[in-house]
Amino acid sequence: MVEDLKQMDLDYVLHTYARDYTHFVKGSGARLFDKSGRDYIDFGSGIAVCSVGHGNERLAKALSEQAYNLIHTSNLYCIEPQVRLAKKLVELSGYDMRVFFANSGAEANEGALKIARKFGEELGKIKRYQIITLDSSFHGRTISTLKATAQNKMHHYFGPYPDGFVYAKNLAEIPHKVSNITCAVLLELVQGEGGITPLDREEILHLEKFLKEKNILFMVDEVQTGIYRSGELFASRKYGINPDVITTAKGLGGGVPIGAVMTTLKDIFVAGDHGSTFGGNFLSTRAGLEVLEILEEEKSSGRLDTKIECFSVKLQNLQKTYPEIFIEEVGLGLMRGLRMRNLDTLENLLKNAKQNQVLILKSGKNTARFLPPLTITLEEIEEGFKRLERAIRDLKL
Ligand SMILES: Cc1ncc(COP(=O)(O)O)c(C=O)c1O
Structure with missing residues (x-):
C-alpha cells in the first residue's frame, strides 16, 4: 500500500518536495503514528x-x-467568525490595527507588499516603491515574495521579477540601503529558514526609531514567529516594537490554511484594492478562533512558559553534553535550534532522530530546528528528548 502510494505520488504529483515516504495515518497531541502503529514525537509540527x-x-x-x-x-x-477573529487578533496583540485574511504566509506577505507599494504611491510626487529585506530571509514562493526572499540561489529560472527589492546583509546595513524611493523594510525577527537566530533587540529598537523618522514602513513577517510561537502572541511584543504591518499564518489555523496581514494603516485599502476568494472564510476563521482560545489558555495558565523553559534547558544540556557536535543553543519561545559543527552530522542527526522516532527539522546550513506543538506536554517533551539523545549517541562522528 505504502509502495503503491509512493509510485502514485511519483507518477501524478509534481516533484517539488524531496519527500520522505513515511506514511502517517493518525496523530494525537505531539505524537504521529505510521501505518504499522509506530509512534513518533513530533518536534516539527508540520513546520x-x-x-x-x-x-x-x-x-x-x-x-x-x-x-x-x-x-x-x-x-x-x-x-x-472572520470579524470575531480580526477583533481577537487586534485585541490580543495590543496593536491598533485592521486585518485582511489570506490563505497562506506568502499571500499574507503579498498583502504587506501591496500595502507598502500603495503607501509609497500616496506619499508624494515621487513614487516610493523599494522594499528592503535581509539576507537569508524567507518570505514565500510566489514571484514577489520569492524576490523579497534575499537568497539569490532561489531566484534561478523564474524571472523577470517585479522591480524594487533591495537586500541588506544585516540590520546595520539597512540605513545605508535606504534611498528616496524606499517605502518599507520587511524582516523576520527570528529567521525561520535562515538559522533561528533572534535579531538583537537593541538594534531592532534603533532601526524602528530610524524608520519612523524617515517615514518608512516597518513590516514584520511573523508567519513563523507569530501565534505564540515566540512565547507571546507576536514576537514583535517581545521586542517591544510597534510595527506598521505584521503578517502571520502557519500556527493560526492549527493546520487549516489561513494567513493574515495586519496594519496600523487602517484605511490604506479601499474596495477593489485587494481580495481573495477563500481568504477569511467560515472554516478557516473558525479554526483560528478556536486555536487562539486554546493557546490563550496555554499562555495564561503559565504552561507555555514552563514548557519553553524546559525545552530550552534540555537543548542547552545536550549542547553541554555533546560540545563536539553542537556549538550553541539558539532561538526564542518554542522556536529553537541547535547550531551544529558539521553539516554532514546534521543530515545524519535528522535521519537518526527519525529512526529513533522523533521528528526534527533543519534550518539554514547548520542548525537543527525544533518547533514542537505549543500544547505539547512535559511527558511528551521528556520522551522526545530521550529519543533524541539515543539518536545523538548513534551518530557516527
Ligand atoms: C517567515 C516565513 N514567511 C513566509 C513563509 C511562507 O509561508 P507559506 O508557505 O504559508 O506561503 C514562510 C514559510 O515557511 C515563513 O517561514
Missing part, C-alpha cells in the same frame, strides 16, 4: 503549523460544527 497538536478535540469539534453549518459564502457577505 510550525500544528500549534495545538494533532487530533485536537476542541479544534476538531469546532471545525466539524462549522462544516455542518457553513463553510463558505464569499467575502461579498459578512462572515461572523
Whole structure:
C-alpha cells in the first residue's frame, strides 16, 4: 500500500518536495503514528503549523460544527467568525490595527507588499516603491515574495521579477540601503529558514526609531514567529516594537490554511484594492478562533512558559553534553535550534532522530530546528528528548 502510494505520488504529483515516504495515518497531541502503529514525537509540527497538536478535540469539534453549518459564502457577505477573529487578533496583540485574511504566509506577505507599494504611491510626487529585506530571509514562493526572499540561489529560472527589492546583509546595513524611493523594510525577527537566530533587540529598537523618522514602513513577517510561537502572541511584543504591518499564518489555523496581514494603516485599502476568494472564510476563521482560545489558555495558565523553559534547558544540556557536535543553543519561545559543527552530522542527526522516532527539522546550513506543538506536554517533551539523545549517541562522528 505504502509502495503503491509512493509510485502514485511519483507518477501524478509534481516533484517539488524531496519527500520522505513515511506514511502517517493518525496523530494525537505531539505524537504521529505510521501505518504499522509506530509512534513518533513530533518536534516539527508540520513546520510550525500544528500549534495545538494533532487530533485536537476542541479544534476538531469546532471545525466539524462549522462544516455542518457553513463553510463558505464569499467575502461579498459578512462572515461572523472572520470579524470575531480580526477583533481577537487586534485585541490580543495590543496593536491598533485592521486585518485582511489570506490563505497562506506568502499571500499574507503579498498583502504587506501591496500595502507598502500603495503607501509609497500616496506619499508624494515621487513614487516610493523599494522594499528592503535581509539576507537569508524567507518570505514565500510566489514571484514577489520569492524576490523579497534575499537568497539569490532561489531566484534561478523564474524571472523577470517585479522591480524594487533591495537586500541588506544585516540590520546595520539597512540605513545605508535606504534611498528616496524606499517605502518599507520587511524582516523576520527570528529567521525561520535562515538559522533561528533572534535579531538583537537593541538594534531592532534603533532601526524602528530610524524608520519612523524617515517615514518608512516597518513590516514584520511573523508567519513563523507569530501565534505564540515566540512565547507571546507576536514576537514583535517581545521586542517591544510597534510595527506598521505584521503578517502571520502557519500556527493560526492549527493546520487549516489561513494567513493574515495586519496594519496600523487602517484605511490604506479601499474596495477593489485587494481580495481573495477563500481568504477569511467560515472554516478557516473558525479554526483560528478556536486555536487562539486554546493557546490563550496555554499562555495564561503559565504552561507555555514552563514548557519553553524546559525545552530550552534540555537543548542547552545536550549542547553541554555533546560540545563536539553542537556549538550553541539558539532561538526564542518554542522556536529553537541547535547550531551544529558539521553539516554532514546534521543530515545524519535528522535521519537518526527519525529512526529513533522523533521528528526534527533543519534550518539554514547548520542548525537543527525544533518547533514542537505549543500544547505539547512535559511527558511528551521528556520522551522526545530521550529519543533524541539515543539518536545523538548513534551518530557516527
Ligand atoms: C517567515 C516565513 N514567511 C513566509 C513563509 C511562507 O509561508 P507559506 O508557505 O504559508 O506561503 C514562510 C514559510 O515557511 C515563513 O517561514
